[in-house]
Amino acid sequence: MKRDIILAGVGGQGILSIAASIGLAAVDAGLFLKQAEVHGMSQRGGDVQSNLRVSDKEIASDLIPYGKADMILSVEPMESLRYLPWLSPDGWLITNSTAFPNIPNYPKEDDIMVEIKKQPNHIIIDADFLAKELGAPRSANMVMLGAATPFLGIDYKHLEIAIRQLFGKKGEKIVQINIDAMIAGEEFARNYVK
């Protein structure tokens, strides 16, 4: 078992919480993990990514080779395309549809969607909308995590344990909101690929 995942987004959107959830779940499942993050200057509203590698064998490189990623998981639609050089031809592109246009030359959203749909395996999910519907507008990143779970190769129970570990300090209410958000994302993804 091996999953190479590029997590993408804009600084401040919470991709590191997704990374931490998958990371803790992988460790709980007894898998090997490497997860390279971007800290520092780019966190100030710039494009950010994390290389997340999970495997049942020891992992060598912190970086995923070009063309070898099994999945791009992006919390922002334009950012999902920035990492296409890393995605394998049959890899999954899973992205939030809510744009974060903090630059003056942000492209037309329709043009972005056209490019996303060129990837044979893709899921477009309005994570911000789903999170709002759940009354948890700040949990869009957990909706995205949920959308990725059918392709992660890690049992759901490990992910729930990870979320409990990650958000436990903030109280049971926050834990449950995040678990609900994850389940909503997962249901959406399963229906999407049917």
Added chain:
Amino acid sequence: MQKMLLLGDEAIAQAAIDAGMSGIFAYPGTPSTEINEYVQASKQAKEQKVFATWAANEKTAMEAALGVSYVGKRSMTCMKHVGLNVAADAFINSAMTGANGGLVVVSADDPSMHSSQNEQDSRFYGKYAMIPTLEPSNQQEAYDMVFYGFELSEKLQTPVLLRITTRLAHSRAGIVRKPVRKPNEISLPSDPKQFILLPAIARGRYKGLLKNQDRFLEESETSGFNTYLDADDKSLGIIASGIAYNYLVENYPDKKVPYPVLKINQYPIPRNLIARLERECDKVLLLEEGAPLIEELLKGYLSKNLNITGRLDGTIPRDGELNPNIVARALGLADSQGREIPDVVMGRPPSLCVGCGHIDVYKALNEALLEYSAGRVFSDIGCYTLGALAPFNAINTCVDMGASITMAKGAADVGFVPAVAVIGDSTFTHSGMTGLLDAVNDNSNITVIISDNSTTGMTGGQKSAAFGKVEAICRGLGVDEEHMRTIKPLKKNHEENLKVIVEELKYEGLSVIIPRRECIQTLNKRMRQKAKIKELKTQKN
């Protein structure tokens, strides 16, 4: 034992705590910041009474760590690569004094300059100071090497340099810990003159350091961190240092490289192991994350040894960090590539946060400078360096910590007036104060703007050594009270602030303007914590 999921930086911190470190001193700098942050947040470190603090700069941090070593306890100092330039005086001389308690200096390099102004390779500093240097290839090795580094430091009475790079520092992996070791008791050096570098004594210390080189080399040959992995195909031999090794084995299923590989993680470079590889293989490929340090040594100045390939002959790009694909191409293996980035994707550079006080400073400064010719703003290292980008295009230089004030001074001293320096509060106490003293002493005709957000913002909001002290420091250095003006950078104060800047630009002499407003990030963090405490209180009631 359950593995701990840690960043490379955090693995180093956890190892130092487990190895009985008594003090850690650092100045924040990407990618090294998380080491000291982790120790400061660690309950275990608190219980073990580890002293963990942010120093004014890397030099003061290095010296404090040396003081801990002097009294026989274990200490660590951490910095980014360019921080080692600031600490260099203390660092190079610490090789002369040697250590008493274990002393590990961590320098975090940033090849490809993700968050830095250059990609200098700290291994050169280790070689220059002639001390053992460790370069882990993964997070577990980083953990283990801190233990070994402290032991080696005490065994051979030398500081040890631990060199890491961005990918190791900011990548997480599962770590297996070692049993916790008790901290050392205070015990002064057996030679009472060890730390007195008076020329007569220093000459003796230097002979000792030179003599120690053989022991350092022997450690490199035998410690186990340098490993010779033999294989049948001798048409090529590969030397892979630090994390370059990972990119090599990534290219072969089950890590089975068909060629002999010398994995180097400790310096001075192991002479016998290298000689064996060179003797047994037709050609040698060098894979180094950073500068071609080993490659230059092996190739020699005249590059007569044509069987050595790497960064110098273009087999590997001369600059930038490595990755699995670069290494694949160097080995003649099939390269992989996904789809190209579609044209619709635009660049998204980092920017000043919405509501940031630096924005109001630059808006006022830009307007105040309209009546002068361009190119007058000397700036510095911090969030405000982002003022170089659109829409502000507000600054003209950014070189090193503190260079804003001194470069403006130099320019003004020879007649370029007005000249403006823009520096942050933390950078000001790091390296700006001495430059300001120069400007006071020469009554240089410059306008210094100390844009005070009351934190070390760019690295995530660490405590600023300048907090609550900026005016007192300026006053103490002799800045004229009448030309020291504190303003609040808010949109509604724009006209008022503009007037202050215009006036001080016109003033012939030294002025200091202090726009002060808390960093929007630390403010939000504080407000969230406050709300949480309030919520907990109401729950209790």
